[in-house]
Amino acid sequence: MNVIEIKGLKKIYQETAVEVKAVNGIDLNVAQGEFTAIVGPSGSGKTTLLNLIGGLDTPTEGQVIVDGTDLGKLSSSQLIDFRLHNIGFVFQSYNLIPVLTAEENVEFIMHLQGVHKTKRQQRAKSLLTAVGLGDRINSRPAKLSGGQQQRVAVARALASHPKFVLADEPTANLDSKSTETLLEIMLKLNKEEGVTFVFSTHDQRVVQKARRVVTVEDGKVVSDIVKKNGHLHNESSETVSI
């Protein structure tokens, strides 16, 4: 079952005299439980694509359908509400709320959802334990390392029981050990709890762990490779050698 359906998606910026086609006609489906990496050189349109999928930006043309809802038909306020209940976000620079503790950061989303205090405290603790930070729940972001902050961000993204998690270069600011730990956690959540991850990355270590790699260049998908039983299968053409 597809949780994300993208049809003929275009995003054209006209900030100067020159027209920039950041996303130039992308068709893409993401099924429930996928662990998908979107790769491509800088300026290829990865972040714009993620913003469009996450309802942070509106397309110039085409549709983004999340779990049957066409995001283009939602008002700005409805989009905020939709994101709150359906999409988890992990950002490159962690972007935790600095004045809240790790637990409060995770709880924050559930608080916005109106979850009861006891329930949200329980879930925040269990998520932080799941990402290996059960002993740092009362620490504020400034007291945590980059890797730890990103793990809190993952826990925060999962707090609302989202349909999928969008991560924009989640390992870009992490050292190799933190990257490995984070990837392990994300893969574990993907395997054991069926959380769908869609993330953009430049990092080959992340690409290697991904089970589907979508390559974007000049706003278009140039390859879409799925790893199945040790083989790489190009969704847009035929199976290729491993």
Added chain:
Amino acid sequence: MNRIFILAWRNIWRNKRRTIITIASVFFAILLALVMRSMQLGSYGHMIDTIVHSYTGHIQLHANGYWKDKTLDNSFEGSDSLTKVIESVEGISLVVPRLESFALASFSSKTKGVMVIGVDPAQENKLTDLSEKVVDGKWLTSETNGTALGQTLAKYLGVDIGDTLVLISVGYQGMSAAGVFRVSAILKLASPEMDNSFVFVPLQKAQDFYSAPGRLTSYAMLIDNNQKLAEEASDLQKILGKSHFEVMTWEQMMAQMMQQIEADNVSGLFMLAILYMIVGFGIFGTLLMMISERKRELAVMIAVGMKKTRLALVIASEVLFITLVGLCAGVAAAFPLIMYYYHHPVWLTGQTAEAMLNMGFDPVMPFALQSDFFIAQSLVILIIAFVAGIYPVISVFRITPSKDLRR
């Protein structure tokens, strides 16, 4: 809601130094405003009190046209029934009858134009407290044929207690008036003009002197609350009608003094406006900095599902907290200070004191202690904070996550 306040409270302390400076600006503004205002209102109150209790009362009743043409022909028949009607008006606490006119006062070889004021000694004393101003002799009684006069006038005429003062004038309807009065008391009147020209005689003796039995030129009144001055005057005028009587407030009778107070009040308010404007820009600058350096963070909050209205509420709460902390601290510091000076007014000395004495006022700088100006100044600060917060709060609605996340 609780979380919004927690978030706002913690946010304002992210940059402690900046927040403390902003709070301090609110603190000093409200402290200065309250102390300044207390001094101003205190001195106005003292001036008004001096005027009201030295001569005019809060309200006066005259026959129509008397105030423009102060002659005995513009007097009216005083009566117990009229006094009762006046006393029936709620808020009027004292009614004092008077008959006033000019006369020539002579003693020995000295003569001077004076203002003869016929008074009910007991009633008059309740209004002007003249018995307390006696520097020599005894305050009048209704029965005596005595007179009480200001010490400057007494000094000029060279009279002393027990001497006989000759008064000559024109009485009611052109009757000639001449009489002799024994000097019973010499008074120290606050106003130099009054001290140099006022001669008090018992009412009935004055009526006899002016051939105006039972007639009065005014009823001077005190009311319970000066704030209700216009209301009380209007009520009285309504009851008595406009055909025979004019009802005037002390503000109308002392128009020049009132204008001086108003002009001084406006200049004080203008100073406060400048002070508040500076504070307003201070708050505005702080908020603008707080927003602009947190745009990315605010964009993240919107991205993860926080409604812009809720986020605006966080920013509004931050404005409110900064203002309230400064405001409460300022009021807490100002209150004991004002309270102290309210009970221990500052007595002036030197030339300033002399100048005030010459104007007929005690050389004192009293402070006012009224809840209304505490409330008014606090509201002004809150309104300024509200206005300063409008733009930063609006700017929350302009945040676009896709754009501001890239900052």
